[in-house]
Each structure stands twice: as structure tokens, then as C-alpha cells.
Amino acid sequence: MSAETPPPIHSRAVAAIVELLDRERLMTLACNRPDGWPQATTVGYLNEGLNLYFIIARTSQKFANLQTDPRASVAIRFKSGSSGGGGVGVSMAGRAVEVDDPAAVERLNRLVAERFPEVHVYCPSADAVAVMRFRPTVISPVGVAGGRSDPQTFTVGEQEPPSVSDLF
DSSP states (O other), rough: OOOOOOOOHHHHHHHHHHHHHHHOOOOEEEEOTTSSSSEEEEEEEETTTEEEEEETTTTSHHHHHHHOEEEEEEEEEEOOOOOOOOEEEEEEEEEEEEEOOOOHHHHHHHHHHHHHTOOOOOOOOOOTTEEEEEEEEEEEEEEOOOOOOOOEEEEEOOOOOHHHHOOO
16 A cells, blocks of 8 residues: 555546435444544434534533544445445545534534425534534545445545535
């Protein structure tokens, strides 16, 4: 494995990944526990471009872990319409931080209501939950065909990841 820095993500990759993220609602989130072991759990998400938003209980181990160390990894496997053994997935490394601006939380609540009208539970308003934003810095989309994977890796950088509308 090469120690070279992956290339910056390009507009075609962003568009393809955002299209896939728009179709799914569940991701596996892994963070670091204080004892050094990883903790991976499945959570629902809403994406805005490459940024992923999710809610977690303030009393959870996951929230405590992310408060101590915001580095996290996300994995999403996208449903395939065929049963031919192919598939597409994406793995991302980045940081998860709490969204504490009430106007931003309200905007996210409106986005959830627009995209998923059947979901009524997301809208957090109490202090029991935290709205978190995962901002990727490394993205690795993987396509699988004929039993072989075709991984690619891109960097996003520390600035706000581009959204599709920023690129066209």
C-alpha cells in the first residue's frame, strides 16, 4: 500500500457519491472508545452534499466517544437492483461534531420533512439528543463487479466539502 496522499476529489466523483448518498438512509458509524477499541453502530442519516447529519442520545457511549475524539469513519453499502453479486459502497473518514446552532437544526428538520415525509421522529427538540455533522476528509468509493472490488480514494480537505451545486 502506498503512503502517497490520495488525489483531491473531482466533480464527477462528488456528483456520483452524492447521488448514492441521496438514495440511502442508514450508515455504519465507527468511533474510538477510551480503551482504544473501535465502536461501530448503525445510525440513520441525512446528507447535504457530502456532509452527513445524524442524531444520537447525549447519554450514549457514542456521544461520549465523539466528544473525546471527533475522528470517525462511515461505511455505506448501497442497495443494488440486481442479484448478480455486484455492489457499490463508500467508506469515509472524517470528523463528527455537534450542530449546536438552533437555526441549523431547524433547517435540517425541514430537510428531513421534505425528503422523508413518512418520518416523524427525527425532529430533535429536547436536550436528550444531539444533532451531529460528519464532515469527510477522505472518501473511498468502491464498486464490486465479478467478485473484484475497484476502490478509489480521494481527499476532501479540511474546508467545507463541495456540494454538487458548488461544482456546476
